Every structure is written in C-alpha cells, then in structure tokens.
Amino acid sequence: MNAPAENVLDIRNLSKKFGDFTALDNLNLSLRRGQILGFIGPNGAGKTTTIKILVGAMRPTSGSATIAGADCVRDARRIKRLVGFMPDTFGAYDNMRVREYLDFFGAAFGIPRRARTKRIDEVLETTGSGWMQDRYVEALSHGMRQRVGVARTLLHDPEMLILDEPANGLDPQARIEMRDLLLKLAGMGKTLIVTSHILPELSRICDVVAIITQGKLRAFGTLEQIMRDLRQRRTFEIQLCAPERVETVASAVREALEPGERDSVKAHPHESLVRFDTARSDTELSVILAALVGRGLDVAQFREIPKDLEDAFLSVTRREVPAA
Amino acid sequence: MIPVFTREFLGILRAPRSIWALLAAALAFSSLVLARWPAGDLVDLSGSGSRGAFLVFASALLGGVLLLVPAFPATSIVRERNKGTLLLLLNSPLTGRAIYSGKFLGVLAFAGLMLCTTLPAAAAVYAMGGVDPLRQIGLLYAVLAVVAILATTIGLLVSTRAASPDAAVRITYGLVFAVAFLTLAPHALTKGTNGIYALISQWLRRLSPLPVVMHLVGQGGSVGGGILEKDSGVWQFLVAGLGLSAVLAVATMLQLNHLLFDRSRDQGKITDDQSTLVRWFRRLVYLVDPQRRKSGIPVFLNPVMVKEFRTRRFGRFHWLLRLAAVCAVVSLLMTLAATNGTMDWGVETIGGLLVILQIALVVLLTPSLSAGLISSEREGGGWNLLRSTTLSGWRIASGKLTSVAWTMLLVLAATLPGYLVMTWIKPTMWNQVVLALISVLLAVAMTLAVSAAVGAFHSRTASATVTVYVVLMLMYLGPLVVWAFRDDPFGRPLVERALLITPLGAALSVIGMPGFAQYQLLPAAWWVAGITCIVALVVFAIQVWRLLKPE
Numbered sequence: 001m002n003a004p005a006e007n008v009l010d011i012r013n014l015s016k017k018f019g020d021f022t023a024l025d026n027l028n029l030s031l032r033r034g035q036i037l038g039f040i041g042p043n044g045a046g047k048t049t050t051i052k053i054l055v056g057a058m059r060p061t062s063g064s065a066t067i068a069g070a071d072c073v074r075d076a077r078r079i080k081r082l083v084g085f086m087p088d089t090f091g092a093y094d095n096m097r098v099r100e101y102l103d104f105f106g107a108a109f110g111i112p113r114r115a116r117t118k119r120i121d122e123v124l125e126t127t128g129s130g131w132m133q134d135r136y137v138e139a140l141s142h143g144m145r146q147r148v149g150v151a152r153t154l155l156h157d158p159e160m161l162i163l164d165e166p167a168n169g170l171d172p173q174a175r176i177e178m179r180d181l182l183l184k185l186a187g188m189g190k191t192l193i194v195t196s197h198i199l200p201e202l203s204r205i206c207d208v209v210a211i212i213t214q215g216k217l218r219a220f221g222t223l224e225q226i227m228r229d230l231r232q233r234r235t236f237e238i239q240l241c242a243p244e245r246v247e248t249v250a251s252a253v254r255e256a257l258e259p260g261e262r263d264s265v266k267a268h269p270h271e272s273l274v275r276f277d278t279a280r281s282d283t284e285l286s287v288i289l290a291a292l293v294g295r296g297l298d299v300a301q302f303r304e305i306p307k308d309l310e311d312a313f314l315s316v317t318r319r320e321v322p323a324a
Numbered sequence: 325m326i327p328v329f330t331r332e333f334l335g336i337l338r339a340p341r342s343i344w345a346l347l348a349a350a351l352a353f354s355s356l357v358l359a360r361w362p363a364g365d366l367v368d369l370s371g372s373g374s375r376g377a378f379l380v381f382a383s384a385l386l387g388g389v390l391l392l393v394p395a396f397p398a399t400s401i402v403r404e405r406n407k408g409t410l411l412l413l414l415n416s417p418l419t420g421r422a423i424y425s426g427k428f429l430g431v432l433a434f435a436g437l438m439l440c441t442t443l444p445a446a447a448a449v450y451a452m453g454g455v456d457p458l459r460q461i462g463l464l465y466a467v468l469a470v471v472a473i474l475a476t477t478i479g480l481l482v483s484t485r486a487a488s489p490d491a492a493v494r495i496t497y498g499l500v501f502a503v504a505f506l507t508l509a510p511h512a513l514t515k516g517t518n519g520i521y522a523l524i525s526q527w528l529r530r531l532s533p534l535p536v537v538m539h540l541v542g543q544g545g546s547v548g549g550g551i552l553e554k555d556s557g558v559w560q561f562l563v564a565g566l567g568l569s570a571v572l573a574v575a576t577m578l579q580l581n582h583l584l585f586d587r588s589r590d591q592g593k594i595t596d597d598q599s600t601l602v603r604w605f606r607r608l609v610y611l612v613d614p615q616r617r618k619s620g621i622p623v624f625l626n627p628v629m630v631k632e633f634r635t636r637r638f639g640r641f642h643w644l645l646r647l648a649a650v651c652a653v654v655s656l657l658m659t660l661a662a663t664n665g666t667m668d669w670g671v672e673t674i675g676g677l678l679v680i681l682q683i684a685l686v687v688l689l690t691p692s693l694s695a696g697l698i699s700s701e702r703e704g705g706g707w708n709l710l711r712s713t714t715l716s717g718w719r720i721a722s723g724k725l726t727s728v729a730w731t732m733l734l735v736l737a738a739t740l741p742g743y744l745v746m747t748w749i750k751p752t753m754w755n756q757v758v759l760a761l762i763s764v765l766l767a768v769a770m771t772l773a774v775s776a777a778v779g780a781f782h783s784r785t786a787s788a789t790v791t792v793y794v795v796l797m798l799m800y801l802g803p804l805v806v807w808a809f810r811d812d813p814f815g816r817p818l819v820e821r822a823l824l825i826t827p828l829g830a831a832l833s834v835i836g837m838p839g840f841a842q843y844q845l846l847p848a849a850w851w852v853a854g855i856t857c858i859v860a861l862v863v864f865a866i867q868v869w870r871l872l873k874p875e
Contacts, residue, residue: 055712058875076874077714085712089705093635094488097592100634103620107627108713113620134617135592152709 008033008191014063023049025215036192038206046215047195055085068159084153088164090145092137099133109156123151143174160191167198203309211316218316233277239301243272250274256288328426336434353445374452379541383805386537393472395790397431397479398496399489420580435472464540470565471533475500477572484579490785494692497793507532530564612642628723648738655742671750676837678742682764683828690771695779695792697724702783721868732768763831766853773860780867827853
C-alpha cells in the first residue's frame with residue numbers, strides 16, 4: 001500500500017447506517033493518481049452508497065473520505081470541483097442539443113463563456129462526440145448518451161472521475177470504444193472509479209479492483225493479488241487425442257483428487273475433454289499427469305483455464321473471505 | 325379488451341391517490357349535504373333548503389369530475405408507450421380497438437365508482453324534499469356521466485399523441501377546461517345577434533356542461549354572460565357530448581397502431597450547416613431561427629433560467645414571440661368584439677373580460693411551467709447532476725422561478741393593448757386599470773409560488789401537474805362558485821370573504837365588473853395574496869434546500 005500523501009482517494013473506516021441496516025461497514029480504500037479502480041459488488045452491496053458519500057450527496061455515519069485532501073463532508077464545494085460524477089441515469093433534458101447541454105453544465109460550474117466554448121470542443125473531441133453536438137439529447141442512442149455523459153463529467157477538468165456503470169447497455173463495439181476512452185482518460189492523469197457489472201471489461205482496464213458485498217470490502221488490490229489471495233480452486237482441462245478413453249481418464253482423475261473435489265470432474269466425450277477444479281499445487285498436479293501418461297492414456301494437452309475477475313467476484317460473493 | 329380493462333381499472337384502484345380521491349369525494353359530498361341539513365324544528369315546506377343543498381352538491385360534483393377524471397386517461401397511453409408496454413400490447417392479438425376499449429372502460433369504471441360514492445349524499449338531498457329524483461338528480465348524473473366520457477376520450481386522444489405524461493396532463497386539462505368554459509365565450513359575445521356566428525356559438529355552447537348543470541339546480545338568474553338560457557339544453561348537451569366523444573374515440577383508435585413507433589430520431593439539423601440559399605431563406609422567414617446554433621450562456625445570466633427556457637417545448641424565443649403575438653391579438657379581438665357586438669356592455673365589462681382572460685392565462689399556463697420545476701428534474705435524473713455542480717440552492721431556485729416569471733410577464737404584457745383601448749374609450753378608468761393590473765400581477769406571483777411549492781413535493785411531473793391544477797382550480801373557481809350563488813344560499817359577508825382568497829375578485833371589483841363592483845376587497849385581497857405568496861416561496865425554498873442537502 002502506498003503512503004497516504006501519494007493517494008488521491010483515501011477512505012478511512014467509512015460506515016453508513018440507515019436505522020438498524022448497515023449499508024457500509026468500516027470501508028478502507030486508497031487510490032493513487034492516474035489509477036483506475038474497478039468497484040464491483042452485487043446489487044445492494046453498498047457501491048452507490050460509497051459513491052454518494054464521495055460526491056457529497058450523502059453523509060457517512062462514521063469514518064472519513066478525502067479526495068485530493070478535500071474532505072467529502074466538510075469541503076463539499078471543493079469536492080464538486082475535484083470530482084466529475086456520471087450517475088447510472090443520464091439526466092437528459094428535452095429540446096436541448098448536445099452542445100447546449102454541455103454549455104449549461106459548463107456554465108453551472110462557472111466556466112467563463114469563451115473558455116467554456118473551447119472546453120466543450122476539447123471534451124467533445126476527447127470523447128469522440130463532436131459529430132453529435134447538434135443532435136437533441138433525448139434523441140441520442142444509449143451509447144451516444146454515455147459518451148456525452150463522460151464529456152459532461154470532464155467539463156470542469158476534475159481530478160477524479162466517478163463513473164457508475166458506464167458500459168451498461170452498450171453494444172460490443174461501443175463497449176470497446178468506452179474501454180479505450182477510459183484508458184485514454186487515465187492516460188491524461190485522471191483517477192477513475194468505475195463500477196460495472198460487465199466484469200471482463202473491468203478486468204481489462206482496471207489497475208486495482210475492490211469487491212464489496214453487504215457493505216463490507218471483501219477484496220482489494222490488483223487482479224493478480226486478489227486471485228492469489230483468494231486461494232481459490234483452479235480449473236484444468238485434459239485434452240485427449242480420441243474420445244474413446246475420456247471416461248477412463250475421468251475415473252483416473254477422480255481417484256487422484258480429494259473427495260471434496262471429485263464432483264467437479266466432468267467428462268466431455270464429444271470434445272475428447274476432461275475438466276476438473278482443484279486446489280492442488282502444480283507439483284501435485286504433475287504427479288497426476290505423469291500417472292495418466294504412465295498408464296498409456298493419450299493425453300494431447302494438460303492446461304489450466306485462466307480465471308478472470310468474474311470468477312473472483314463469484315468466488316467472493318459466494319463465500320466470505322478476509323479482505324486482502 | 326378484458327385484460328386491458330382489468331389491468332387499467334385495478335391499476336387505478338391500486339394507486340393510493342385513487343383511494344384518497346374516492347374517500348375525499350365521499351366525505352366531501354356527505355359533509356356538503358350535512359352542512360345544509362335542517363337543524364331547527366321548523367319544516368321547510370318551500371324546499372328552498374334542499375334546493376340550496378342540491379345546488380352546492382351539483383356544483384361541487386361537476387367540479388370534482390372536471391378536476392379528477394382527466395388525470396387518469398391523460399397519462400394512460402403515453403406512460404405505456406414510454407415504458408415500452410404499449411409495443412407489447414400492440415404485438416399481442418389485441419387490436420387497437422380492444423386496447424382502447426379496455427382503457428376507456430377502465431377509466432370510466434373508476435369515474436363511475438367515484439360518482440357512486442356520492443350517491444348517499446344525493447339520496448340525502450332527495451330526502452330533504454323539493455328536488456325531483458329523475459328530472460334533477462337523475463339528469464345531473466347523466467350529464468356528469470357524459471362529462472366523464474368526454475374528459476376520458478379527450479385524455480386518451482391527447483395521451484396517444486403526447487411526448488410525456490406531464491405534457492399529456494397539461495394539454496388534457498387545457499382542452500377539458502376549454503370545452504367546459506371557453507365554449508361559452510363566443511355565445512356571450514354574440515348573444516342577441518343573428519347569423520352564422522351566432523349559430524356556431526350556440527352549438528359550441530351546447531358542449532359545455534355548465535349551463536346544463538346550472539339549469540338543473542334551478543339557478544336561472546344568478547350567472548349571466550351566456551351561461552344560462554331559458555331552455556335547459558340537457559338533451560342537446562348529451563347528444564353533442566356523446567357525439568364529440570365518439571369522434572374523438574374513433575380518432576384515437578385509428579392512431580393506436582405500430583405507426584406510433586414509426587418515427588426516426590431527430591438528426592438535429594442546424595441552419596449554420598445548410599447551404600447559403602437555405603440560410604438566407606430562413607433569415608427571411610424567421611425572426612428568430614430555432615435551428616441556429618446558439619451561443620454560450622452569458623455569465624451574467626443564471627444558467628438554470630436559460631436552461632429552463634431552452635428545455636421547454638414552447639420556451640424558445642421564437643415560440644415566446646408567437647405566444648405574445650397571439651395574446652396581443654386575442655386581447656384586441658376581445659375588446660373589438662365586445663365593443664362592436666354588444667354596445668350595451670359598459671367599458672367595465674370589457675375590462676372584466678380582459679381580467680378574466682389574463683387570469684385564465686395565468687391559471688392555465690403557470691402550472692404547466694412551474695408545477696414540474698423540481699419534479700421533472702427528479703424524474704429525469706437531472707437533479708443529481710444539478711447537485712453535483714457548484715450551483716447553490718438559491719441560484720437553482722431563483723433561476724427556475726424567474727424563468728416562469730419572465731414568461732408570464734411577457735404574456736401579460738402582450739394582453740395590455742386591450743387595456744389601452746379601454747382607457748382610450750374611458751380615460752377616467754386609468755386608476756382602476758392600474759389597480760386591476762397590480763392585482764393581476766399579484767395573481768401571477770401567487771400562482772407561480774403556490775404551483776412551485778406544491779409541485780416541489782412530487783417526484784413525478786404528471787402527478788405534480790394534476791395536484792397543482794386541482795389546488796389552483798379550487799383557489800380560483802371556488803370563490804367564483806360562491807360568488808355565483810351570492811343571492812341564495814350565500815350572503816354578502818361569505819362571498820366577500822371567499823373573493824379575498826385570490827386577487828381575481830379584487831381585480832374584477834376594482835375594474836367595476838357588474839356583479840363584483842359592490843365588494844370592497846382592497847387592500848385586504850392584496851395582503852392575502854402577498855402573504856400566501858411569501859409562505860409558498862418559503863416552503864419552496866425549504867423543499868429545494870432539503871432536496872439538495874446530503875442524505
């Protein structure tokens with residue numbers, strides 16, 4: 001963990017209670033400048049509560065949160081200048097063109113007219129939305145709206161961007177474009193907090209990931225750290241040259257695994273494949289492989305299926321693990 | 325049809341506001357009759373007491389139907405279209421006619437239920453004696469049923485075409501009140517004349533339920549101005565009302581198909597990018613070209629105010645100019661028609677009509693602009709964005725209020741030519757005109773403040789608009805109803821107190837409108853309006869502050 005002085009975001013023992021219900025329980029997080037944090041958790045986990053506290057829309061019951069040294073409760077006005085917030089709802093206004101929409105929010109942040117015009121051109125170019133500046137906001141497609149939403153958050157040149165579900169509802173092409181845009185923003189020195197349910201997308205862009213369930217931080221760190229710390233079962237596949245001996249191989253693997261792992265062994269004769277989950281080390285697995293080869297079973301490939309953020313998320317949400 | 329009907333009817337009944345409306349109707353009408361129930365030990369052989377009770381009961385019932393029924397059909401189809409469920413319905417084996425019938429009957433069933441809750445009160449009126457069960461009470465319910473049908477068909481037609489539920493509510497209320505009240509205006513102006521205009525105005529008058537209900541309650545002489553005639557016109561109203569409803573129903577059914585969704589997204593054409601020829605042509609045709617690229621918001625203007633103007637359908641400058649022009653023309657036409665058509669009317673009557681025109685504009689336009697000032701932001705997700713900016717609560721509130729105030733002042737200014745003509749005819753009226761205009765300005769301020777305050781407590785614009793219209797109609801029409809029955813059953817003190825509620829009475833009184841001139845309402849009416857305005861503005865400010873502060 002980095003020293004607090006280098007951190008743009010510092011969350012310390014943050015808690016929020018609504019009567020008896022604890023929405024956020026002693027959350028601790030920190031983030032360095034230019035990093036992208038993937039903030040993930042199931043519905044009702046406490047993501048939106050955290051975001052609302054960070055943007056000054058909600059007061060915590062206890063604990064503190066600072067962004068670039070500004071306290072999210074006491075320095076609410078400074079926080080608004082430091083943070084660009086894109087909620088999960090777009091907030092379209094009728095009869096307004098994109099340029100007018102951005103002009104309004106620029107004026108709301110007190111940007112002088114001439115500087116605002118220039119800034120609007122810049123953010124339209126950054127987000128690749130220049131061509132839609134004369135379109136009516138309510139007539140934009142979902143993907144276009146997300147781009148305009150990001151452009152809006154950039155208007156006052158904030159240090160940190162908080163984007164709630166920016167890739168939600170986007171088609172694959174738009175999702176790739178959004179991913180590139182977020183990487184571009186991080187490249188510009190912006191610090192980003194991104195929530196998303198499309199975990200493969202997050203895993204490709206995030207420097208750090210925080211997994212939250214029931215108001216508690218379950219895992220925090222780089223994806224590799226999380227995978228390692230979770231010590232979860234790994235998935236392996238044995239590819240055979242022919243389908244005839246798939247069942248034999250499957251039986252042999254079952255014999256070699258622990259009783260609790262045997263149910264995971266699945267034979268797929270059509271693919272000439274045996275798949276299984278195990279927590280065994282590489283050394284232990286090499287013994288199993290040697291045994292199979294020794295019995296004359298024609299193993300073509302023995303490979304590990306790489307686990308991703310989705311697997312980590314499911315692993316965390318299905319069973320409680322200590323925070324990394 | 326059955327599934328749509330069941331869902332529509334149950335959907336209305338499941339909404340808490342519907343249950344409250346039913347309970348309120350039952351309680352209010354029972355209380356009205358109980359208040360008139362004979363308390364002494366003398367028998368009222370003349371039946372005047374029961375007729376008085378019937379008068380109050382019938383007027384309130386008509387007001388209730390006009391205020392409550394349009395809200396339900398107005399949002400029925402547009403909400404389904406925006407949610408995407410209308411497309412699902414159209415993709416089912418149900419025909420447009422079946423969908424329409426289901427919705428129509430669902431709303432009507434609720435209106436019927438509401439009328440049923442008033443039956444015990446009607447029975448009590450009958451029990452007091454002196455009121456005919458069939459020719460008065462029976463016909464009253466028949467008239468009200470047709471009013472409900474008419475309001476429902478208007479609401480459903482508007483709902484099919486409107487872009488949003490709140491727009492549908494606004495337009496529906498505007499049309500329903502136009503049918504109920506504005507249809508009487510041409511007859512009032514052409515009364516005593518012959519010719520095609522008189523004939524058309526006579527037929528238009530048949531569409532209004534007001535003269536019919538007045539006749540049924542036996543108030544032949546209390547309200548003039550074309551509302552009452554010797555013949556009751558009940559049957560003509562029933563035929564005209566049902567005929568118009570049938571036409572509207574067919575028009576709506578014809579539109580309920582997939583073509584509703586066959587619209588492309590606006591590509592956002594801009595004049596600046598057009599050819600030189602097109603640019604020159606548009607410069608000639610438009611005083612203010614709506615398709616020109618706008619420059620940024622100047623720093624000296626409140627951005628929220630500018631945004632409010634830009635996001636309103638008719639808030640852009642070219643629309644405001646058109647609105648002002650229409651108002652100016654209407655005010656001059658009214659003055660012209662009144663002076664040419666009915667020479668026996670005094671200048672005071674013309675002034676009174678101008679005041680009524682202005683107040684009608686205020687009551688119809690202001691809620692449509694101010695009821696959704698906060699609720700539309702909350703409904704559309706804009707409120708959270710506003711909260712995340714550095715705008716203070718004061719800037720947001722003042723920007724929103726001034727955007728409505730400027731529009732209304734522009735509209736009122738456009739109606740001033742009528743007053744100028746009036747003071748030209750009778751220069752001694754200048755002081756009266758000034759006092760009347762101050763009253764109208766106070767009416768604008770009060771209406772704006774009340775609309776904004778009441779609307780700020782809603783998170784949906786459609787419900788905010790309905791509530792605000794109901795509150796304002798009660799505020800403005802209530803005193804007029806009391807005034808209409810100033811000879812019997814209400815006496816002068818009660819009428820005077822009722823007229824103090826809104827500055828309308830004061831404006832009509834100072835301008836010397838016949839029937840109002842005898843009341844001394846100033847300066848008390850101004851105090852009432854001023855205090856109401858301040859209280860409403862404080863409530864609005866508190867609500868804005870409450871919504872802006874961290875949860």
